[in-house]
Structures are given as structure tokens and as C-alpha cells.
Amino acid sequence: MLLIEDLGVQVGGKPILKNVNMEIPDGETHVLFGPNGSGKTTLMMTIMGFTGYTVTHGKITFKGHDVTFMPINERAELGIGVLFQRPPTIHGLKTRTLVEICRKNPNTDIDALAEDLSFKNFLERDVNENLSGGEIKRSELLQLQAQEPDLLLLDEPESGVDLENMAVVGDAINRLLHRGIPKNPTCSLPSKREKKSCLVITHTGYILDYITADRGQVLYDGVLRCSQNAREILKWIREYGYAECVGCPQ
Numbered sequence: 001m002l003l004i005e006d007l008g009v010q011v012g013g014k015p016i017l018k019n020v021n022m023e024i025p026d027g028e029t030h031v032l033f034g035p036n037g038s039g040k041t042t043l044m045m046t047i048m049g050f051t052g053y054t055v056t057h058g059k060i061t062f063k064g065h066d067v068t069f070m071p072i073n074e075r076a077e078l079g080i081g082v083l084f085q086r087p088p089t090i091h092g093l094k095t096r097t098l099v100e101i102c103r104k105n106p107n108t109d110i111d112a113l114a115e116d117l118s119f120k121n122f123l124e125r126d127v128n129e130n131l132s133g134g135e136i137k138r139s140e141l142l143q144l145q146a147q148e149p150d151l152l153l154l155d156e157p158e159s160g161v162d163l164e165n166m167a168v169v170g171d172a173i174n175r176l177l178h179r180g181i182p183k184n185p186t187c188s189l190p191s192k193r194e195k196k197s198c199l200v201i202t203h204t205g206y207i208l209d210y211i212t213a214d215r216g217q218v219l220y221d222g223v224l225r226c227s228q229n230a231r232e233i234l235k236w237i238r239e240y241g242y243a244e245c246v247g248c249p250q
């Protein structure tokens with residue numbers, strides 16, 4: 001689904017990502033760990049195609065299309081969606097209107113989606129205006145549910161969310177990962193190819209209690225340094241810290 005080859009990215013003239021290689025096959029969820037400032041958000045913003053993130057070399061391929069320099073709206077139409085770490089407040093734009101704009105299927109019932117996220121009371125507010133951290137995450141998830149992307153980029157979905165609402169966020173992410181997919185007639189679970197793919201950034205690892213991660217990776221100083229079981233990586237980081245973690249021979 002997503003293939004990143006030898007990617008180099010500069011922000012504000014400063015090299016941030018260095019020769020990043022990553023592959024997320026159809027239906028897989030990968031977890032991205034890394035200390036503050038290591039380039040995790042930069043990687044997500046570059047995959048989504050935001051301006052200010054200059055690709056200096058390398059290639060990003062999504063569903064077989066070279067998207068390295070594709071405009072952001074075309075990437076969204078192709079099926080990439082992002083949950084921001086710190087989304088902006090948009091004065092003068094109602095959340096309901098934004099969700100209508102994001103909606104892939106014009107028949108999607110926005111009120112029903114909002115109800116599931118306990119977010120119905122906020123639909124008429126301006127986007128993210130005076131929302132708590134947890135409410136902002138639910139607003140972001142609502143937009144993603146309407147968009148129905150095939151690749152989800154989730155930047156710290158647990159930040160600002162209390163433990164009770166973590167279950168709501170976890171359920172919403174799981175719904176997003178299987179959403180609108182016809183089930184395999186010979187099996188009660190969707191096959192891997194029918195599921196959506198996901199790259200999720202986490203510092204705490206709380207999200208791992210709610211989603212099934214296929215692989216974890218560590219980004220350290222702009223370089224992908226480790227790729228293995230996400231829970232194992234989290235255990236190592238907690239026990240030894242990032243510097244020791246990336247120094248291990250795997």
C-alpha cells in the first residue's frame with residue numbers, strides 16, 4: 001500500500017529525515033516510536049504532502065502511484081488521511097460543514113457517526129474552537145470516518161485523551177481500520193487485503209491496548225533504526241531509553 005524509498009526531507013532548510021525506507025503492506029498497522037524532535041511528525045506530514053516539507057531525494061509510492069510530489073488534495077482523494085497532533089482552530093467554519101466536505105459518500109450519516117463518538121453536541125461549533133484535547137481528537141476521528149481513507153496516519157491519537165475516552169478513541173480507530181469493507185464470505189473476519197493500513201505515532205504506547213500492531217519502528221535523529229514487534233520495542237524503550245534501544249543489534 002505505502003512504500004517509502006531512500007526519503008530525505010528538509011524543513012526550514014534543515015535536513016530532518018535521512019534515507020528513510022519503510023513499507024506498510026495492505027491491512028497492516030505499524031507503530032512509529034521516537035524521541036521528541038526525531039522527525040515523526042515530519043514523516044507523516046511529508047506522506048500527506050503538506051507544504052514546507054521539502055523532499056530532497058527518494059520516492060513515496062501509494063497504491064502503486066508515485067505521490068512524492070502529488071498535491072495534498074489528490075493524495076486525500078487517493079485514500080490517505082491524517083489525524084493531527086495539534087490541528088488548528090478554524091474560525092467561521094462549522095465542524096459539520098468540514099465533515100460534509102471530507103465525506104467520501106454523500107449518504108454518510110454525519111449525526112450517526114458523531115453520536116458514536118459522543119460528539120453530536122459539538123457539530124455546530126467552529127472547528128476545534130474551545131474544545132478540550134480529547135474532544136479535538138474525537139473531532140479529528142469524525143472527519144476521518146467521513147473521509148474513509150485507506151491509509152490512516154495517526155499522530156499521537158492518545159495525547160490529551162483521558163483513560164475512559166481512550167476506549168472511545170480505540171473503538172473509533174478500529175472501526176476506521178475495517179470500515180465499509182465487504183467481509184470475506186468464507187471467513188467472519190475481513191482478510192488483510194480488505195482492511196485499511198495505518199501508521200500510528202505514540203509516545204506512551206497506550207493505544208497498543210486498543211489496536212493490533214503488526215510492527216513497530218523507531219525513528220531516531222531522522223533515521224529509521226529498528227523494526228520489530230511494537231510491544232517489544234516499547235518494553236525496551238521503557239527499560240533502557242531510546243539511545244540504548246537503537247543501539248541494540250535487534
Ligand SMILES: Nc1ncnc2c1ncn2[C@@H]1O[C@H](COP(=O)(O)OP(=O)(O)OP(=O)(O)O)[C@@H](O)[C@H]1O
Pocket residue numbers: 011012014016034035036037038039040041042043052
Ligand atoms: N517549520 C519548521 N521549521 C524549522 N524546523 C522545524 C519546523 N518544523 C519542525 N521542525 C524541526 O524538525 C524537527 C523534527 O520535528 P518533528 O515535529 O517532526 O518531530 P517529532 O519526532 O514529531 O517530535 P515530537 O515527538 O516532539 O512530536 C524538530 O527539531 C523541529 O524543531
